[in-house]
Amino acid sequence: MSQAFEQQCRERILAASAGAPLLIQGGGSKAFYGRPVQGEILDTRSHRGVVAYEPTELVVTVKAGTPLAELEAVLAEKGQYLAFEPPHFGSEATVGGMVAAGLSGPRRAQAGAVRDFVLGVRLMDGQGQALNFGGQVMKNVAGYDVPRLMAGSLGQLGLLLEVSLKVLPRPVAEATLRLETSQAKALTLMNQWGGKPLPIVATAWEKTGEGESLTVRLAGARAAVQSAQAVLGGDVLERGAAAAFWDDLREQRLPFFPAAGSFGATGSAGGPALWRLSLPSTAPTLELPGPQLVEWGGAQRWLASDAQARHVREVVEKAGGHATLFRGTAEAREQAFHPLAAPLLAIHRRLRASFDPRGAFAAGRLYEGL
Amino acid sequence: MGDRLPDSPDFATDRAALLAGLGRILPASRLYGELEDLKPYECDGLTAYRNLPLAVALPETEAEVQSILKFCSANQVPVVPRGAATGLSGGAMPHHQGLLLSLAKFKKILKVNPVARTALVQPGVRNLAVSEAAAPYNLYYAPDPSSQIACTIGGNVSENSGGVHCLKYGLTVHNVLQVRGYTMEGEPVTIGSAGLDAAGLDLLAVMNGSEGMLTVITEVLVKLTPKPQVAKVVLAYFDSVTKAGNAVADVIAAGIIPAGLEMMDKAATHAVEPYVQAGYDLEAEAVLLCESDGTPEEVEEEIAAMRAVLEKSGATSLRVSANEAERLRFWAGRKAAFPAVGRITPDYLCMDGTIPRKNLAKMLLAIADMEKKYGLRCANVFHAGDGNLHPLIMYDANQPGELERATAFGAEILELSVALGGSITGEHGVGVEKITQMCAQFTPEELALFHGLKAAFDPAGLLNPGKAVPTPARCREYRQIRGEQA
């Protein structure tokens, strides 16, 4: 099965060219993300299934087209999970797409990102060669860390065939608290808490019709969660409501996030664009038009705004961060990612040329002409 | 020992021109060209491999680093960066036709930011110095290689170093936010950010473990971790290495992620005990150190769970550290394992393979057989929780044939690591030492991609050439010999 799939991919990759490239796609759930690109779809979804899973090794190896939900269910059966809590953005999301998009969920600040959990990959490069990097072990420094480089590469380096991920036991206890507070105060609190040995695994500040609130999720040993609850105070959210809140945040279903599809370009009739601002957690409240939602202890901030892209980027860059136009019209997404300094762009260009010298995979998802 | 870099192309460096050119950038006090000054730089922690550079430069500023790189780039001179040279794979071994670039003068801690929980440091800062600077804020830098009193952050990033607490707190790659430096061409690069990610491809991931072959690092922003309120370690003794190996898998299977999970065999404890008086039981065949940290309540809960598992796995006796001093003493033994073994043997080779945890016992038995086969002793120290082995093969370089036997012994362990589903190196890097075994772990196509990746950063191939990734010729020869043996 795998062999047949790989053979098909090889043939299609060899038949493709820069003029008629392939666009790698899993469930298409993250097609909105990055610069708009054209290409003949190479669908990975027939390449699915868990290749190896040994809970005691804390490692799972899956084919790239496996539905993310299916993988999560397999892990849950053994009391384990993907600690970086990846967003799905639709039931069709695949594991390969999750790695290629490199997006992590509410737990990221504490648990780490997708890239921190990628241990190994089997990929097909632009010359149709199936290559293995990394493996199923926790530590591996033989050769450059290609597996982690694939996280967030958005199909620009090669086709993911299989990935090995580190998994963790689910925490024994969890609790979610909510405190009324302004954004500035929330930022101060989150940074103070971050410096203490508290089992905080996620935070979210938002302003709703009901006011401004900071929601905090604790997880870990029962005793640790209980004592932290006493330290932090606030109202305890009921379990079901808490789980729904964090799911809705991860999947961008909270009222802050307008329905997918309704996002427009900056200043267009379609409504505001959704920006993802990645900042040092200590960056102060940013003066930008439009509502914000703050996650990751202050390090990830969502902004729904009509502001000019250039303005948003200037403000964010001054604060030490970078801004991604996460959801918007195709036109606005022409510059989805923060511009790179010239030497880095040159490295990107050469990297891409070494992984895909013939341009078999549709270029330009990250940067124009790359 | 002369030319030890067969995987590097030849460079026709003119020594006089190199010294003259660098003399325009650096004062004579920070530029060496005489044999007696070069000698101390001829090797890193892997002393079996030595090479004299043509010159040693000790820049103090980024501008100097940039000028040196531009000069070497323009004149086709290979450059080898060096931190504290505690590396164990020859990564900082000089190039005989090139410049050794020491970052030893870059030892300022530029900023500790307790609110952001970060430290901005120069690459020559020692690992432990970061934790010391962060201590007043109840923070520390989590990756703690046993060499932490000496090794530098620049070296740590370049090797993606680990430590005894990496099972829970991650490796260097998980604790570095941003790296600044210069490409071989002298272009400044900032990789990563003060936030949790950066735009573009994840180049920070490849910087970690890049063995000084991609860019020269001049500044590193690391993440600091809050100190746990309490930590306690359980010593668990076993009457067989197999039981100890299986106990490791049992702990993880019970859903416990210890703050540290290390193992030493009898040969290791016997070397360590006279050296540090850690108080280990010398009768046991193996000891596990299993640590829990967190709030007092959490630690009580977890230690109880650990005890239950370890007892069930057949521990002959258990001891929990009674206080912080005792905990540190128990760890001191583990952390001093390499130098302790160094005291009981003229020379030793330290291996660094990783394997799936379930194969620990199998590997230990195989190593015992190899001791007989090669007629050499081996002490075993493991980052057991991560499946990372450090067999220490003892030999005497002055006895004819012993180095060759030790090398063959090591190679067999590494190849078995790959065969058991693991890797030839978990944290020490490939360098010159394991370059042949790379041919066992990777196909020619995979190795070609590594060469391509390096060329993306260093198109002229001047930064630490001939290390880590073998030439196709070496692998062809390797496969031919293996084919004949089979």
Ligand SMILES: Cc1cc2nc3c(=O)[nH]c(=O)nc-3n(C[C@H](O)[C@H](O)[C@H](O)COP(=O)(O)OP(=O)(O)OC[C@H]3O[C@@H](n4cnc5c(N)ncnc54)[C@H](O)[C@@H]3O)c2cc1C
């Ligand atoms: C007793 C002992 C115990 C050890 N224990 C451990 C352990 O527990 N865990 C572990 O992971 N390792 C361990 N090591 C190995 C070693 O300490 C680490 O690899 C360490 O990170 C090397 O740091 P260094 O400053 O000595 O680097 P060096 O040995 O000087 O250099 C290592 C590599 O990094 C490159 N490099 C150094 N600085 C720079 C820079 N600024 N820019 C670009 N490249 C650079 C060099 O070219 C070289 O390739 C141990 C070594 C010894 C001797």
